[in-house]
Amino acid sequence: MSFYASVEKADHPGCKNKPVAVAGSVERRSGIILAACPIAKSYGVTTAERLGEALNKCPDLVVMRPRMQHYIDVSLMITKIYEEFTDLVEVFSIDEQFLDVTGSVPFFGDPVTIAKSIQQKVLSQTGVWVRVGISSNKILAKIATDIWAKKNESGIFTLPKTEVEAFLWPQPVNKMFGVGSRMTAHFARLGMTTIGDIARTPLPRLKDKFRARFGKQSDIHAEVMWRTANGLDDSPVTPGTFNAAPKSVGHMMTLPRDYTESIEVDTILLELTEEVCRDCRRKGYMGRVVSVSCMCSPYETPTGFSRQMKMPDPTNNTNAVYEAVKILFYRYWDKMPVRRVGVTLSNLVDDEGYQLTLFEDQVKSRALDKVTDKIKDRYGSAAIVRASSLTTAGQAADRSMKIGGHYR
Incomplete structure (x- = not known):
């Protein structure tokens, strides 16, 4: 992606002929490259590589801190x-x-x-x-x-x-939309190195190859690859695609350090649950299925899990979902240092109607959630936080300044 870098160059005319990149942490000269302009790419700088590696390739690289809200605003202007x-x-x-x-x-x-x-x-x-x-x-x-x-x-x-056969088919497989480095390697093992190799393979034969390599459920993937290679697409241009009802609502967080203590992990699980439930309430949904994912250190040989469970009733109440989240997490956590955690609610239903219980005042809980949501909407996500978020493990204040994990 070079869009972020293009916006920065537009805002800083003095950088027009300089190599520019947008990266995670300019001050600490760490993090990864989120975007690089064509000049930076000519030095070998690539998206998703570490900033230190990029600076070794291009010592004169101008590194800028991401401004996600600004990029969103420019994107909306272009639309x-x-x-x-x-x-x-x-x-x-x-x-x-x-x-x-x-x-x-x-x-x-x-x-x-x-x-x-x-x-x-x-x-x-x-x-x-x-x-x-x-x-x-x-x-x-x-x-x-x-x-x-x-x-x-x-x-x-x-x-x-x-002109698909003349222009597209001679291109290497890794140039095809939807094909990354791992899929390129799979195609190479199947004897397919160009897009034309995929396109010329009869679809039934390609499905057989995919089944042999990926299992019985790979027919759809095979057909998508074959149709892409042949330039076939019947889908119309559909305005408002992002306005469709979501199938799930989730948040994931990569932690700034290893979290090894349960009390630290609990803080992060609660913060993520609060974000997910707040999003659900804002959109008018409750979820029946909660999912928890976790990746543990070391990065070279990480361990982790992704599990889900069905709750008794659909809910978007933070405390109710948090209890289910903790059950899932501690059932599968292997006690290795935690580096990334995610929480998701799915099987969504409208939150207009909800199930009353004998053991919880649902009306009071929903009213409390509504008040805290209004405070955050008006004064910012960090205007009111749980006490645990004020500990060294808490990330709520830092995340309130970010969009999609990057600074606004």
Whole structure:
């Protein structure tokens, strides 16, 4: 991802011709690279590598602290510009959107003309230079962007469906959308090194190969890979995709150090549970199934687990969910130092109706949750916290300044 770096370069014109990266902890010169500009990438700097390694490759690297809220704001500005050209805009991620301009051609010109107009408007209003892949469906448009538009001078590339065999098939497997280093290695063991090798394999034969390697449940994965290699995608551009009802609500935290004591772990489990339940209440859901995941040190040979259990009744009450979370965690924790923990609520239902019990005042609990939520909404997530969050184990204050684990 270079979007974060592009935003920073737009905000700091003096860095236009310098290698720029956005990284986790600039002050401590630690953490990982979240984004790097093309100049930094030319030195070999890559996303997700450690900052120290990046600085060894590029000593003149300009490292900037992430500003997640600002990146979100710029992304929303860009989306608004897209919506001036078509009402069919589907947000795919913070830096990627699909546009269907079929109905816009009579008003704004052919697709390439529209792409150039969009580029200029986004550049003038945000300072960000966007790249545009053009094709007949979403998967080919994304491939056109990732493989070609991001690397050519114009930032625009058209990949017609008729040219898939000529342009896409000769590309190495690792250039295909949805294929990472591990999947590339699997394809290599299957004798497939180019995208064309996958595309030319009859689908039944590819499914057989996947079953032999990954098991009986791999048919869907095989078909997705085969369709991608052949540039097949029937899905429409769907505005409001992120407004769909969630299937689960969860939060995960990588800890700043090893947590070895139960009292420290309890603090983190409670903070995560509070975040999850607050999100559920904000969205109007209760969950029936709670899941807990954990990764323990050392990173080289980590241990851990991911387990779930069904609660007696759906709930979004922090204390009720926390009790279930603790049961799950201590049932499976092997006492190794904890480095990452996650809590999730799923099997969601509307929170309009709820089950009364003889042993708990549900009305009072829900009223208390509502009051604390209002305080946090108005004054910030750290305005009111549990006493345990004020100990050295607590991370609530630090997390209140972050979005997605990164500083606002």
